[in-house]
Amino acid sequence: MTKVTTVAVLGAGTMGSGIATVATRAGHRTILHDLTEERVERGIATVRGFLTKSMELGRLSPEQGETAIAGLTGTTDLADLAGCDVVIEAVFEDLGTKKDLFGELDGIVSESTVFHTNTSTLSVTAIASGSRRPERVVGTHYCNPAPLMKLVEVARGQHTADWAYKVTADYLASVGKTVVVAKDMPGFIVNRFLIPWENSCIRALEAGLGTKESIDAAVTGALGHPMGPFRLLDVVGMDIHQQVAMRLYEQLREPRFAPPPMVERMVAAGDLGRKTGRGFYTYDDTRLFGS
Ligand SMILES: NC(=O)c1ccc[n+]([C@@H]2O[C@H](COP(=O)([O-])OP(=O)(O)OC[C@H]3O[C@@H](n4cnc5c(N)ncnc54)[C@H](O)[C@@H]3O)[C@@H](O)[C@H]2O)c1
Structure with a gap:
């Protein structure tokens, strides 16, 4: 061994x-x-x-x-x-x-x-x-x-x-x-839930349900998540979110996996998150993950 x-x-x-x-x-x-x-x-x-x-x-x-x-x-x-x-x-x-x-x-x-x-x-x-x-x-x-x-x-x-x-x-x-x-299945377990959920938070922002700050605060405060969806997406990287969401959509054919238009706009603008210093939020520190 x-x-x-x-x-x-x-x-x-x-x-x-x-x-x-x-x-x-x-x-x-x-x-x-x-x-x-x-x-x-x-x-x-x-x-x-x-x-x-x-x-x-x-x-x-x-x-x-x-x-x-x-x-x-x-x-x-x-x-x-x-x-x-x-x-x-x-x-x-x-x-x-x-x-x-x-x-x-x-x-x-x-x-x-x-x-x-x-x-x-x-x-x-x-x-x-x-x-x-x-x-x-x-x-x-x-x-x-x-x-x-x-x-x-x-x-x-x-x-x-x-x-x-x-x-x-x-x-x-x-x-x-x-x-x-x-199982060796697209998205394993976590991304089957996480990607549609992140997409629904982005759609909520697009629809004006709240601001990025209020949606993040609602999720951390009510659901007990350590980070709100937009803080998390800034850590993940919008390019990576787009790629993962698209690939799951292509394989599973369920619309909830398809990345909303805001994702494409942010990727095109280079607003990828922490790694570029700007995503939903802005960062002075572009290290790839925080402490
Ligand atoms: N970002 C996330 O939240 C996350 C979470 C879990 C899994 N993943 C998976 O992890 C992998 C990497 O994602 P990431 O977010 O770190 O991407 P990233 O773009 O931050 O980093 C990828 C790195 O791989 C390097 N690379 C590309 N081809 C290479 C090669 N042939 N040899 C050596 N290095 C090479 C690139 O230069 C780059 O530095 C992907 O498969 C992704 O789906 C990502």
């Missing part, structure tokens, strides 16, 4: 930097990979910023925080991932990109390395078909922001082996996550 000590995270964006934070904070040697030095550096800065803030808030001891910061490195070269026990893919939501990456990694990592995909809407089985060893591929869908949200949905592909599932469950326990088992 693979004992996980070294973890690679592919994609240093919103989710990749969050997932890398989770791995290094738990004491795993962690390598963050992206296509350009600039993106890798931005991802590492995000992780360091989060860990530093956690130390300031007393959520991590200085020793834990410094160890976590020292345990994270970055690369643009897939060959550097050769010694990894788990590779977690958090790249663009594109089937071809994800399949190609796993196919390329087959020739780099060992036979016992497990591949995780953080896809939101694609089939784990289809992504796994990019690897010559689909039995090693498992869907692990983190909630955003990954360092703060405990839940991870785990979905086996058609050919996922029991040993790979066990390594995955043990790994997620080692980083303090709670697992919910989901």
